[in-house]
Amino acid sequence: MVSCRPMSQSAKSMNDLFLRACRGETVERPPVWMMRQAGRYMAEYRALRAQHDFLTLCKTPELAAEVTLQPVRALGVDAAILFADILLPLEAMGAELRFQKGDGPVFPNPVRNRDDLERLQHPDVEGTLGYVFDAAREVRRRLAELPRPVPLIGFGGTPWTLAAYLVEGGISKHHAHLLAWSYGDPEGMLRLLDRLADVSIEYLRGQVEAGAQAIQLFDTWGGLLDAERWRRLAMPSVVRILESLPDVPRIFYIRDAAHLLPILAELPAEVLSVDWRMPLDAVRAIIDPLQPTGPKKALQGNLDPGALLGPIDEIRRRTRALLQAGSGGPHIANLGHGIFPMTPVENARAFVETVQEG
């Protein structure tokens, strides 16, 4: 005889559209959230940021949780994404990390060859990155207090994308050091990527244990590589990370990768998140025939974040066109890249509302 437990209040009213869409289930309407939805375009965020520097926001669980929840409260998005930075695990590995006003992240001691690898350690992940896990727990606690809790997404950068910053020492125009190493000593670079993957696996598992209900991997710089090099350099560590995750939906985001779609179809991820350059129906036409067995990938994306700088009517029109382009399969509405800091918040709201009106 099956015991019939009463459903808890929070489970009963949870908004699980996002998780169901990730799993490829048919849903009433596409869920919607925005990459970088916790950020500078929101006055609430700027107010907190005026009091605390960026790393302090990341490293103080109460502040990180507060920032994570700002867009959930203000815009009613269907998922929260943990406020953190993809570069934090590199700092935990011993790479000094600074955020300099105007310059973005800076690694004063970049890692550029096999010898430099010696300087990287495999950290006690709980000891060095526990603040991220604490933030995740705090977010889940606060989400549970909402009338309709939404799921929490954890995330990390792919090893190639982490390397794009660690090897260059920050944001780069040419990625000359990264490319020089990758062409000159691909085996050495694979060692670096492998070590970044080792730490990423523990880090992402820790996020899931602390309450993240899905994981998104960001391969912001994967599109620098042609297919042959992406397969050889970037893919192995990505596959290892994706296969090591506990049983939560896995989202793979990559920018600038129309040329990589046939390979991306092979990835062990439930969701592929693409930039704005190619309509979702065209993406599906390429990847679906290459996934002959098992459920097809859900697609996430892909409104041009620049479109949110246009007039509200045009945002609504383009959002409806996005929903149409995504309607051939499971779709999580999102932008094609992070929301720009100068986006008017009412424009972001128009995007979210248009999706939610269906």
Added chain:
Amino acid sequence: MVSCRPMSQSAKSMNDLFLRACRGETVERPPVWMMRQAGRYMAEYRALRAQHDFLTLCKTPELAAEVTLQPVRALGVDAAILFADILLPLEAMGAELRFQKGDGPVFPNPVRNRDDLERLQHPDVEGTLGYVFDAAREVRRRLAELPRPVPLIGFGGTPWTLAAYLVEGGISKHHAHLLAWSYGDPEGMLRLLDRLADVSIEYLRGQVEAGAQAIQLFDTWGGLLDAERWRRLAMPSVVRILESLPDVPRIFYIRDAAHLLPILAELPAEVLSVDWRMPLDAVRAIIDPLQPTGPKKALQGNLDPGALLGPIDEIRRRTRALLQAGSGGPHIANLGHGIFPMTPVENARAFVETVQEG
């Protein structure tokens, strides 16, 4: 009866591989040159640059000619490209232009809406940009003195790419103003692009009259646009320019445009120049079936400029692979984007030599 004129010495010994490949003729081996081949990676260039600022080099015909010829002499490339900057016509239109050390080009008074358009004038092209034409004539004079003269390529930016700088006021991370205008008032932006095209047509014709034997249009930022927006915003002025050129080979370069290839097949250009992300045989497989009538486009490119930072053996191996990938039709060997300033000159030489050894 046909009169038989003796061939002039210079015509007899001219290296016309490049022009013949542009026209789709079968050639003994692919010609080779490099985007930004006259530039900072060469000691000869840095020595001149130490004495003159960038705009002075552009605006002094003897200096521009000298810089243009440096890579012809030092590396033996099969074509010269005029030393100039795509932004010079904007300055001629009345937009103040500065090159600031480290920051690249800066327009202190960007053009961001229809009202700002009033500030742009249609210049006397000969009067304002005559120094470029003088440089072209000087280059042709000096080339004629070489044992085996090579053809001279003139060039310009596409209106969309020029706008990417003029609207933003320089190099931009998000292109927020450009995107906001293009989404908010596409008709207004098309007016800007049209006016840029008007000037570009005169400017490029002037280059041809002064001796440029082919014209390359650079659409460095066209890849920001999806296909629908590229067709609506960027394409009309590009087609108008290409169709207005005198009878010289037309090369269209675009970066980051794997998603645009089906449209690019339609362009009235003899040569399509692509970045390094997609192998040339894959590019041909997409565009050739879409050009059912007339000669197929020649392809130009597309070694990753980052590959020139690797070891010489690897450069040679990858260059041979490039020649193989390009062998299915007319091919002009080049990089997928401008050569990086930190490239060792011997690496650039290895690329050129490997192509020329066949």
